[in-house]
Amino acid sequence: QIPTIRQLFDRTVLKPATTEPHFPPLASLLDRVSLLRGDITHVDVDAIVNAANRSLLGGGGVDGAIHRAAGPDLLEECRTLDGCDTGGAKITEGYELPARHVIHAVGPAFPSISTGVYGYPIEDATHIALAEVRQFLESEQGKDLERVVFVVFDEEDEEVYEELIPLYFPGQ
Ligand code: AR6
Numbered sequence: 001q002i003p004t005i006r007q008l009f010d011r012t013v014l015k016p017a018t019t020e021p022h023f024p025p026l027a028s029l030l031d032r033v034s035l036l037r038g039d040i041t042h043v044d045v046d047a048i049v050n051a052a053n054r055s056l057l058g059g060g061g062v063d064g065a066i067h068r069a070a071g072p073d074l075l076e077e078c079r080t081l082d083g084c085d086t087g088g089a090k091i092t093e094g095y096e097l098p099a100r101h102v103i104h105a106v107g108p109a110f111p112s113i114s115t116g117v118y119g120y121p122i123e124d125a126t127h128i129a130l131a132e133v134r135q136f137l138e139s140e141q142g143k144d145l146e147r148v149v150f151v152v153f154d155e156e157d158e159e160v161y162e163e164l165i166p167l168y169f170p171g172q
Contacts, residue, residue: 006060006068018110023134025171032137033148033169037158040151044098047091048151051113052104054083056090060117064151071096112150126160130168 040062041047050066053059056078058067065075073095081104084090089105107114112129114120129150136142150165152158 008030009086022131023170026138026141029134029169030171032146033133033150033165035150035152035158035161035165037155038151039153041065042152043149045149046099047101047103048094048097048099049089049103049105049113052084052106054086054106056081056084056104056106059117063120065104066097069097070094072103073157110129112152115157122157122160123164126157126164130164134168139141 028102036043039138046067051062053063057073058064058078071084074092077092081092082105083092084106086106087109089103089109091101091103095099107118108120108125108128112122112125115122133148137145137148150161152161
């Protein structure tokens with residue numbers, strides 16, 4: 001069952017910070033981040049971010065799940081992209097996914113990417129992801145981005161996000 005954007009908004013339940021925030025509260029950032037635990041292949045948004053590898057030709061983990069759900073046309077488009085450098089990203093259509101596009105990122109680059117098969121520590125990855133998203137949303141380039149949804153798969157990852165989000169998005 002695919003959550004709507006409104007349901008995603010309504011599911012934003014953030015716990016109070018346990019330590020001092022790293023960034024000051026900013027009213028314009030209210031309601032622009034959400035945390036959702038579930039399968040990213042079910043999420044109906046403009047773009048989801050895939051934890052790909054440099055070939056962009058699929059693999060295990062979330063990459064395998066996204067290719068299975070999107071259908072073979074995704075692999076066809078990926079074959080035309082000539083791979084992607086580590087730390088970079090390339091965008092495709094979403095095909096049979098509810099998401100309109102897939103941003104294929106080759107870790108380390110985006111939330112929770114590299115913390116599965118590649119073994120990067122989730123706490124470090126989460127600090128980086130939250131700091132980068134906070135800075136991007138505040139930037140000129142990011143001002144039109146309506147919302148970032150951090151979609152986590154594991155309960156442990158959800159706990160890390162619940163603990164750290166208030167450090168970067170205090171006052172929500
Ligand atoms: N749905 C949503 N999230 C998932 C799913 C799923 N079905 N499966 C895993 N995750 P990983 P990496 C979460 O291992 O470490 C592939 O073979 C997982 O809990 O998918 O960047 C690629 O082709 C974690 O939070 O990616 C590359 O070769 C996140 O997805 C390599 O693995 C990333 O874990 C990339 O390894």
